[in-house]
Amino acid sequence: MADIRLRNLTKRWGDFVGVDDQSLDVKDQEFLVLLGPSGCGKTTTMRMIAGLEEPTSGEIWIGDRMVNDDLPKDRDVAMVFQNYGLYPHMTIFDNIAYPLKVRGVAKSEIAPRVEKAAEQVELTEFLHRKPKAMSGGQRQRVALARAIVRTPQVFLMDEPLSNLDAKLRVTMRAELKHLSRALKITTVYVTHDQIEAMTLADRVAVMKNGVIQQLGTPDEIYNDPSNLFVAGFIGSPAMNLIDGSVREGMFVTTGGTRLVPVDTPDRGRAVLGVRADDMRIDEKGAGAIDVRIYAFENTGESTMLTVQWGRQRVIARGDRHLRKEQDDEVSITLDTAHLYLFDPETGNRIRS
């Protein structure tokens, strides 16, 4: 059991900055997700914690030890890789047993521990097989079992579910969550999938261009984004971002529509963020603004209305029983309790 502390961690390759002077504390037993688009530095951060990548500068602490100069094997971490990283020439049993064998655990102790780990991920009947004879999901389970067979101080998981098909991913996600809550081991989890981040994490660190944009609980990340990037990255469909200005306490779109009252001093340029779920859809004339439907989509669980709003398009989520046609007119009302204002220059949130 241990916490992880990163201090001014930087990784550069020539001119390219992978991770830019980042500090981050992962609490003991916390499940922290590093979330971001590819190339944002999340995997690099994790690989530096594992010791597979050498930081250009900065410090990495696991527990009360600075591990910068420790080899991966001496850091007492376990890692699950995207492509599983199994040993193809060994049986499943030997794969799971490898961390114990190589660390000189007594032979008599190995078999029971491997069997226990295999049981936790429901692999007991496959122990004699080779990885080649296993499906993707089963391989990922082997990788998991290999990680939990020891009790490491830290778990590192690098996009462990991204090679699985959609259905299996959902099942494995639940299993992973169950397992992580049962084991109570500090975990750093890298993903570009926001659903994984939202569902698994105690806290999420959203990264972009080597910089952590926001660190917070899934709730905070979703409901209280601190800048334009986080606002646009989290949520599906993405948060609507409407260009405009603030005049006399009203947000005015670039098209000149006086949209909603906002509690902010006047400013020339501003971006209003509103989620698809925070817009009420009424019959024409019954709400705040009448708009024409650009596209109507029915996903089964809900409906998506893309509406033309001056020069911009905005997506609103409607009831699953709502039925409209393209070019119909509806009325839209924004939920003023859940609006976000951003400064388009800096991208930062404007808080009143």
Added chain:
Amino acid sequence: MTGKQKKRLWGALHTALILFAIFVMLVPIAWIFLAAFKSHVDVYQLKLFFTPTLENFATVFDDPYRLGEKLVNSTVVALVTVLIAIPIATLAAYSFSRFHLRGETVMLVIILATQFVPAVVIILPFFVMFRDVGLLDTRLGLILVNLAIVMPFAIWMIKGFVDGIPMETEEAAMVDGSSRVQVIRNIVLPMAAPGLLTAGIFCFIIAWNEFLFALILTNKDAVTLPIGLALFKGEEGDLWNLLSAAGIIIMAPMFVLALLIRKYFVQGMTMGAVR
């Protein structure tokens, strides 16, 4: 002609072509095989039926030919060459594959470029050098020369196999608690085994068949089998029956090796090629 007939005609043509290719390749070997069991008188007659004799095999091992000594020399030289070359080449290949070395590409190209130098060009310096340090006509000398010949092949070949091992597998092993040496021993070597075997056999064949250097650098004690063949020139012309018997002795180990490792060889070849 119906489609089915066309297909069958193609099939027949296919088979015929393959048989022809096999025929062309095997005829010289078949000829040697027959000649080896013929008496001196029969050799010059192209008859398939004759009284086979093992006398040729006895003769080549006797005075003055003493092929046994050459057989030992060839075996020792080829075997020791492989046993030294493969471990060194493996380490070199691993380094080239996994570490960012300064001038990596240049080094790799230079290693390969040594292969483009015609042997005849460097054989004289070798002769002079070996004469000065007393390596002429020694097995050690031949082993050194053969090492120089096979190492580039071995490095390039094994590098291909190591490249094919996913980095993640090695990283997993490192995080799981292995040192670099343990990673190589427990993960890389077993995974690259078919490749190492292929490279080893490849090197063995090169060293076993090596002719030019052995011809110039040996004359009595360290003579190898291919040079031994040249002994069968008598006053009455070439002794084809003896030559053939010796030829079979040279080829036999190759056939046995090929049979033994056929499975791995194909696996190794395709793996190295595809990745």
